[in-house]
Amino acid sequence: MKITVEREIGGKTLSLTTGEMAKQADGAVLVKYGETALFVAAQSGPSRPGQDFFPLTVDYRERFAAAGKFPGGFLKREGRPTMREILTARLTDRPIRPLFPKGYIDEVQVMANVLACDQENDPDTWTIVGASASLSIAPVPFSGPIAAVRVGYVDGEFVVLPTQEQLQQSTLDLIVAGSKDAILMIEGFADQLPEDTMVDALMFGHKYIREICELQEELIEKVGPEKVEHTPPPANPFDPILRDEIASRLKDARQSNQKQERSAAVSALRDEVIEKFFPEGKEELEDGRTLQQLKESFSRLDKQVCRELTIDGKRLDGRGPKDLRAVDCQVNILPRVHGSALFTRGETQSLATVTLGTVRDQQKVDGIFEEYFKPFMLDYNFPSYSVGECRPIRGPGRREIGHGALAERSVAWVMPKPDAFPYTVRVISDITESNGSSSMASVCSATLSLMDAGVPITQPVAGISIGLVKDGDRYSLLTDIMGDEDHFGDMDFKVAGTGKGITGIQLDLKIHGIDEKIIRETLAQARDARRDLLKSMLSSIRRPRRELSPYAPKIVQTKIDPEKIGLLIGPGGKTVRQIQEETKAQIDISDDGTVTIASNRGQYTEDALARVEALTEDIKVGRIYMGTVSSIKDFGAFIEIAPGKDGLCHISELSEGFVKSVSDVVSVGDKLEVKVIAVDDQNRVKLSRKAVLADSEEEGESEES
Structure with a gap:
């Protein structure tokens, strides 16, 4: 039976429809907003033997046909997911994952397919709504519903669900997801927005989230799904034993300044416990207790111990809640490259390199929205040696793509305008050592390397991650979290910005949400840490270098009368080709009359510029x-x-x-x-x-x- 619910949100009608398509799926919803439509289906399946984790998979696909377009290239069919599709899938995964019960390990898959796009309303936020609605009517133990909205900031006013045109004028692009009572996920980028204004934007968006959650509740009531109750696993017989015997020793093992020392001490204690209960490689005792149960109990106790230490004000490496790890910044550490920097914070280290190119090096981006070109790119690499592991290199994964995009968009706000700095800029962040918040380390290293390259950024940007351990009404906020604190904690709240305000913000939670009070405290703590970081960074390089690397291309721009573009190009391109061949320079001509000239030598560039000006200017x-x-x-x-x-x-x-x-x-x-x-x-x-x-x-x- 077809069921549809509707409500006006942000001046347009949002509708959720189920019961018409994909009737064999556990849950399926067609989401329409304006003339944008996407179909989201949720499906569950039994867990695999020996599986000890929750295998949630979220996929998002955009068909070019949704915008009335053909895929570019030789094959007229969509292939592997684009960066935008991967980022949207991650955006959807993050708020729904914490809403499944602990210990639930059945397979769950969410598939979203954009069917129509009106070029005004972005389907990415509606993917979260569709995922929540489809899971809420599926027979899975999902603690929804949740919703998400995008918030813009145009002419000093907040705008909910801004169109693509409004986003071009907005100094904020914020996506916030949550339930009726709390915020679950944040992903936002802004032009140095003050912390108080950012919180106001979050609260503004949360009002509309409540309305969309109410609409989903109406759908759930009409469908009346039969939910499967999750039965928690039986109590582990080793829990009370390990708690009594090794809790204090585990606390001691967990308190060390060095990650490897902590890991070695915990591993030695774990091996000792295993040998005591399961000597000579046994895997099961006569009373039925298993080695797997012991390992699970040890891991659970390890997590409890770390959380108790943190709540009591004892961080694993001895720092105070607001303390940064030791910071070291170096620039110009590599020969030949156009700019380089090494940023180290504790045991997290990022090596950044900058490459400057011409307009022809820009990244072309095509999809369901209008094609555009990117003059700034930041790529993030996370090799296995950075955490002391071995694994095959398979190319960038979803995590690497996500972290790179976060750092890129956090820095992009301070990049110079193309007319002032007509270069294509690419930054590569190689994580050479990792123990928490490597994406924010990439923001810092990218800023330093750009300044070393002579890129005239408007402000330096630094990034920090704030963690949270919450137990009832008690909680502790942790500045500059380590990997263990991220693993055992409840929150990873990344904040990047300048001394003036926020440029990037990302929140991931393992609990069912946080309130306004915690958000305000977190952003204030992050602001103080960010300012301390900026002081350390600026001690290594005060401002962007005045001169570019001698190995960087030399680029100049001039403006000619658009009516003389044909004269410069010549019949069949003869004139401009001749100038390029004789001067050994590269010439690009825009429709508005902007001429960009580039070469590896300044003299070649000047010669070509003189030729262009002589040809197109009036004789003086x-x-x-x-x-x-x-x-x-x-x-x-x-x-x-x-x-x-x-x-x-x-x-x-x-x-x-x-x-x-x-x-x-x-x-x-x-x-x-x-x-x-x-x-x-x-x-x-x-x-x-x-x-x-x-x-x-x-x-x-x-x-x-």
């Missing part, structure tokens, strides 16, 4: 041009000073002395500098070589004196 009296003798007459020589533009150098202007014959001084094809001395009413140009020679002599005399 008093200016010196490099010309080519095109023909010789008895009364003088005609010299081409620009393609298609000749001037006459009279015989009396060829040299300072008496000239009997023009051919005594110049020949056809000779290149020489000439000065424009007059342009008459009929646009005829008069040139003088004698004036150039006189100017040169005067300069020489002034230098000698």
Whole structure:
């Protein structure tokens, strides 16, 4: 039976429909907002033998047909997921994962497919709504519903679910997800927005989240799903034994300044316990207790011990709740590259390198929205050696793509405008050592390397991660969390920004939400830590270098009359090709008349610029041009000073002395500098070589004196 519920949200109708498509799926919902529509299906399956984790999979796909387009390239069919699809899938996974009960290990899969896109309303936030609705009507123990909205900030006013056009004018792009009572997930980027304004934006979005959750509750009531109750596993017989025997020893093992020392101490205690209860490689005792139960009990106790220490104000490495780990910043550490930096915070380290390129190096991005080009890219790599492990290299995974996008968008707000700095910029962050918050370390290393490369960023950006351990009404916020604190804690709240405000924010939770009070405290604590980080960073390099690397391309821009673009290009591109071949420079021409010239040598760039300006500018009296003798007459020589533009150098202007014959001084094809001395009413140009020679002599005399 087809069931539809509707409600007006942000000036448009949001509708949720089920019972019409995918009737064999556990839960399926068609979400429509404006003229954007996507279909989301949820399916569960039995767990696999020996499985000890929750295998939730979220996939999101955009069909080009949704926007009436064909895929580009040779194959006219969508292939592997794009970066945008991967990021949207991660965005959906993060708020729904904590809402399944602990110990639940059945397979759950959520598939979202964009069926129509109106080019105004982005389907990414509606994927979270569709996932929540489909899981809420499926026979799985999902503690929903939840919802998500996008919030913009245009002309000092918050805008819910902004269109693509409004986002172009917005200084905020914020996605917030939550339940009726709390916030579960945040992903946002802003132009140095103050902390209080960011919290106001979150609370503004949460009002609409409540409305969408109520709409889902209406759908759930009409469907009346039969939910499967999750039965918690039986009590582990080793829990009370290990608690009594090794809890205090485990606390001691967990308190060390070094990650490897902590891990070694915990592993040694674990091996000791296993040998005590299961000697000689046994896996099961006579009373039915198993080795697997012992391992699970030890892990559970380890987590409890770490949380208790933190709540009591004892961090694993001895720091206070608001303390940063030791920070070290170095720049210009690599030869040849255009910019480099090494940022170390505790046992987390990021090596960043910068490459500067031309407009032709920009990343072309195509999808269901209008095609565009990216002049700034940041890629993040997380090799296995950074955590002391071995694993095959399979290319960037979802986590690497997500962390790179977070760092990239956090730094992008301070990048110079293309008209002021016409370079394509790529940053690579290689994590050489990791113990928590490597994405925020990438923000710091990227900033340092950009300054080292001479990129005129408007403000330096730093990033920090704040953790949370919550037990009832008691909680502790932790600045600069380590890997163990991330693993055992309840929150990973990443905040990047400048001294003025926030540029990037991302919240992931393992609990069912946090309130406004915790959010405000977290952002205030992150602001203080960020300012301390910026002081350390600026001690290594105060401002962007004034000069670019000698190995970077030299790029200049000039503006010509758009009506003269055809003249510069020439018939079949002949003119611009000739200039490029002769000057060894690369020339790109925009429709608005912007001409970008690049080469590996400054002299090549200057030569090409002079040629372009000579061709496209009006001839100016008093200016010196490099010309080519095109023909010789008895009364003088005609010299081409620009393609298609000749001037006459009279015989009396060829040299300072008496000239009997023009051919005594110049020949056809000779290149020489000439000065424009007059342009008459009929646009005829008069040139003088004698004036150039006189100017040169005067300069020489002034230098000698």
